[in-house]
Amino acid sequence: MTLKNNYRKLMDEVSLSEDQKEQMLANIMRADLQPVRRKRSWKPVYAFLTIGVCAGLVLPRIMPRSGSAAPMMADAAAEPEEKMINAVPAEQNTSFSIASASGSEDSLPAAEERAEDAGDPLAAALPFTVTQITQDYHEERTLITYEGEENSLYLTEIPEAVWKRSNDSGAISLPCEKDGMIRYGLAEKDGMVYVLEFAEPVPPETMELLLELIRE
Amino acid sequence: MALSVQEIRIRRLLNTYGDSIFRLARSYLHNEADAQEIVQDTIIQLLRYDPDFPDSGKEKAWLMKTAANLSRNRIRFNQTHETDELQEQLAAEEKTDLSYVWDAVRQLPQKQREVIHLFYQEGYSTKEIAEILGRMEGTVRADLSRARAALKTILKEAYDFEE
Numbered sequence: 001m002t003l004k005n006n007y008r009k010l011m012d013e014v015s016l017s018e019d020q021k022e023q024m025l026a027n028i029m030r031a032d033l034q035p036v037r038r039k040r041s042w043k044p045v046y047a048f049l050t051i052g053v054c055a056g057l058v059l060p061r062i063m064p065r066s067g068s069a070a071p072m073m074a075d076a077a078a079e080p081e082e083k084m085i086n087a088v089p090a091e092q093n094t095s096f097s098i099a100s101a102s103g104s105e106d107s108l109p110a111a112e113e114r115a116e117d118a119g120d121p122l123a124a125a126l127p128f129t130v131t132q133i134t135q136d137y138h139e140e141r142t143l144i145t146y147e148g149e150e151n152s153l154y155l156t157e158i159p160e161a162v163w164k165r166s167n168d169s170g171a172i173s174l175p176c177e178k179d180g181m182i183r184y185g186l187a188e189k190d191g192m193v194y195v196l197e198f199a200e201p202v203p204p205e206t207m208e209l210l211l212e213l214i215r216e
Numbered sequence: 217m218a219l220s221v222q223e224i225r226i227r228r229l230l231n232t233y234g235d236s237i238f239r240l241a242r243s244y245l246h247n248e249a250d251a252q253e254i255v256q257d258t259i260i261q262l263l264r265y266d267p268d269f270p271d272s273g274k275e276k277a278w279l280m281k282t283a284a285n286l287s288r289n290r291i292r293f294n295q296t297h298e299t300d301e302l303q304e305q306l307a308a309e310e311k312t313d314l315s316y317v318w319d320a321v322r323q324l325p326q327k328q329r330e331v332i333h334l335f336y337q338e339g340y341s342t343k344e345i346a347e348i349l350g351r352m353e354g355t356v357r358a359d360l361s362r363a364r365a366a367l368k369t370i371l372k373e374a375y376d377f378e379e
Contacts, residue, residue: 003367007321007336010314014242015235016255021227024234024256028226028263031256036264 222263229259233276236338237283243333244287245294246322254290258283280338281348284330291326320370328363331356 016024237258241251261282269275321329334345342360346353 003317003364003371004336006314006317007332010317011239011243011333011337014239016230016238016252020252021230021234024230024252024259025223025226027256028259029223031260033222033260033263035266 226259226263229262229279230255232272233279236276237279239337240280240283240330240333241287243321243329243337244284244326245290250290250294254283254286257286261286277344277348280334281350284349288326316371320367323370324363324366328359328366331359332363332367335360 234255237255238251241254242248245251245254258279262279267278269278321332324332330349331345334340334348335342340348342356343353345351346356349356
């Protein structure tokens, strides 16, 4: 005989009689059996708030770093003008502005208008105006849209690899020449393509110097 | 006279689980009147909270857990209010000569006693006992082992403790 068996045998003798059960039934029926309103758990609310606060604190710090081409393209329109102008040495006495490669036509007004405003007949005589440059990082190619003299639209694909081969340092250029003088140039820095628009035509040496500055 | 749904439910609970709850409460309280109140209170708690159970095993486990908690509360209440615990004799003691078993179990600490009861009488596994009592399974196993060792010493009988 094991202890377990003895214990069970002992306990099996302990049971409620029918009378006791009836009495209990009556007592229970008389008791307040109104359902207890379960307390609302605030845990999900706390969890939601915690996640929300953490996301609000952490995401703004992470997003600009994790963003790749898109934020850079967007920032380019606002940021680089001053920086690039400062990069031009004073002795060159050459001013230029940079239009972003973001593709906005507003950032690149027609050459004729700008030339007229600036009173620069040479600029007005340029064969075309670059209106849009789209850097397609996924396809590794650059689309350049420009407007010709006859107001026709040309689309030229220039693979980025070709541009880079033309300039081992990584800065790429596509100068637009007129009578041996450069009026427009394209330069790449940190994955961005910039359109350099010179207020006055510059000789090729100046273009090279500017590209050097940009590389730095 | 037609029985109400509530009454049918209470009868089912009493008939199905009444004895188990009663025995558990008695193993804690050693007092029939208190144990009966624990049975009533346990069923009242079930009716008021009305939890959802996937199966009857879970329902019984919930009732045993509630009965254990209520029994412990009653022990604390009795100690605080210095009520005289009625040292009632088990009905079985007169019918069988097993009172020494009960006496031995009563000497165990409460934690070991409840484990012994749930393991021997209700046949729960240590894992199930851990869930019912809200303890770690390892703790339950340790309590069970200590309880067996203590009973062996107390009883000094050639029980088979391997089961």
